[in-house]
Structure formats: C-alpha cells, structure tokens
Amino acid sequence: MSDVDILVVGAHPDDAEVHVGGLLALAARRGLRTAILDLTRGEMGTRGDAATRHAEAMAAAGILGAERIILDLPDARFEESEPNRLKVMVQIRTLRPSVVILPAPDDRHPDHCRAFRLARDAAYYSGLKSYPCPLAPWRPAGVAWVGGENPGQPDLVVDVSAVWAQRMAAFDAFGSQFTQDPALPPTRIADPAFRRGVEGRAMHWGSLITVAWAEALWTTRPVPPALLRLLGGLA
Secondary structure, three states, X not given: OOOEEEEEEEOOOOHHHHHHHHHHHHHXXXXXXXXXXXXXXXXXXXXXXXXXXXXXXXXXXXXXXXXXXXXXXXXXXXXXXXXXXXXXXXXXHHHOEXXXXXXXXXXXXXXXXXXXXXXXXXXXXXXXXXXXXXXXXXXXXXXXXXXXXXXXXXXXXEEOHHHHHHHHHHHHOOHHHHOOOOOOOOOOOXXXXXXXXXXXXXXXXXXXXXXXXXXXXXXXXXXXXXXXXXXXXXX
16 A cells, blocks of 8 residues: 655755645645655755755645655756665655656756656666665556646646645745845746746646646556546546
C-alpha cells in the first residue's frame, strides 16, 4: 500500500505552487496525503536567500495541507548523476507515493527539464529490487507532469475552483519571488503579468471542462489507470 497519495517534485521551492497548488489543496481537503519534494533550496534565484525561501516554502505547504521535503542539490548546477538519482530514489522509497507529478519536460528553465529527467528515472529505478539503494523497492503506479511554455492539449484536467483562494494564498506566500517591489531587482516572475499568466492558464483549462478554475497534467498514453482513479476522483 502507498503511504503518500500524491507526491509533487519541483526543482525549486515554489514550482509546485505555480502549477498544481490547487490539486494539492483539493487532495488534502478530500483526505488524501500529499507531499512536495523540492530538489534544491532555490539559492541561486535573483531574489531571496535560501533561509527566506525555506520559510516561504514551509508556510505555503502548510496552507496547502502538504508535507514538504527540501533536498540540498545545488540550484542551477545539479547534475543527472547517480548520487543525485539515489537521493530522489530514497525519498520515493520512503514516501511510497501512489502518483508522482514531475516538472515540465520542455521548459525555458533548464533546471525544470533536468529535474523532470532525474525524477522520472528515479521513479522507475526505485521499483527495481536489485538496485543498490536503501529501503524496500517502490514504483509509483502513475507518473504525470506539468506543462511548460507551450504544452499543447492536456491529458488530465482537474477542477480546482473550490480551493482557488487557498491555492493562490499558497502562491502568494512566496513574497520574495512573486511580489513586485521597486526596492528589489526586477524579475519576470515578480511582474504582475506572471501572476496573471497563472490565473489565465487556470481559466483556460477551466473553460475546457466548463468550470471557473482548473489545473492540467500531461502523462503517457493511454493514461495510467492509477491517475484516472486518483485524480479523476478529485473532480
């Protein structure tokens, strides 16, 4: 039996909140156990040091009702190496998630693409009983990923209208990243247009299923039954 129902992997603290904060909040409201695994502390970001981002990340996870683990891979410099893969595998074998949600495989941020490949491979190899990794083998029943810049038609769309305010409160918990402040260096994600983009995407995905707000996922086809059972049940 799985211990965690949904595990969201991000390259940096705040990645999960940008893409699937609503899904996490909705799952927690329905009594599911959720967790976020950040591969780095986000210490290379233009704004906010590691301590600030850690505090923001924990506050956001509390709002969403999710557990959070932050690894110490070097931001912007982590490699798809065996030691790093083992660190992710240990977390998967510890948490034993039913479903894993990964970063976008094709994204403008290189860390997201590397994190996708690293975590995708770890999710598979963690199921091999002979792999030299601590703990008992565990392979998630379903793997999905979030969309990048131009992701195309999604494979799954989840109505998150009921938790939209909660989801955006978690997003806004990352004040160092998303708040426009003339005293701080300007960044793309601190511009109000970025927040509007998050809202606009959710409105678009919602329009596909005639709801106010929704979040989208992509996966292998046919869609793994575990994803349909777990995420479809949230609708």
